[in-house]
Amino acid sequence: MICEMCGKDVPQTRAVIVEGTKLNVCPGCARFGEDYRSSSSGGAPVSQSVIEQRLDRRERRMKSKDIYAGTTSVELIDDYGGAIRKAREAKGMDLEQFSASILEKKGIIAKVEANNLVPDDKLIKKIEKALDIKLTEAVQSGTTVGGGSSGKMTLGNFIRKE
Ligand SMILES: [Zn+2]
Structure with missing residues (x-):
């Protein structure tokens, strides 16, 4: 189960109401919201279609980033292009073979490898799976809430976000 607030993979999530919307969050994030059952009239969890849940989750992830400064978010690494190129070459594929293998245009991948195009989620x-690499890292998205590890914040964290 993925926590919709911090993105952590936990064995079990809890449904809570945050800012009027239902989120499935990990126990650590549950304190940010009200218990879902107590604020709904019926008590039984509403079953949504998988597609609806996915759309919601995507929307929420963006929202919760703004609302909860100080939570950890996932960002693309600085030299994602270099990492892709290195991993691709290690697998002995040229640009053409690699882009064909993931059904993308060669030009797109070339731009991504040159850090000239930010790939979407x-x-x-797709690239991470094909090359068995990690292109994202968890970063603290704010300094106002919580604290502790905020000393590691750099201006680069902010610039890279946009
Ligand atoms: Zn969480």
Whole structure:
């Protein structure tokens, strides 16, 4: 189960209401919201279609980033292009073979490898899976809430976000 607030993979999530929307979160994030059951009239969890859940989750992930400064978010690494190129070459594929293998245009991948194009979530996942690499890292997205590890914040964290 993925926590919809911090993105952590936990054995079990809890449904809570945050800012009027239902989120499935890990126990650590549950304190940010009200218990879902107590604030709904019926008590039984509403069953949504998988597609709806996915759309919701995507929307929420963006929202929760703004609302909860200080939570950890996942960002693309600085030299994602270099990492892709290195991993691809290690597998002995040229640009053409690699882009064909993941059904993308060669030009797109060339731009991504040159750090000239930021791949979207779907493409990141596809490349990570094909090359067996990690292109994202967890970063603290704010300094106002919590604290502790905020000393590691650099200006680069902010610039890279946009
Ligand atoms: Zn969480």
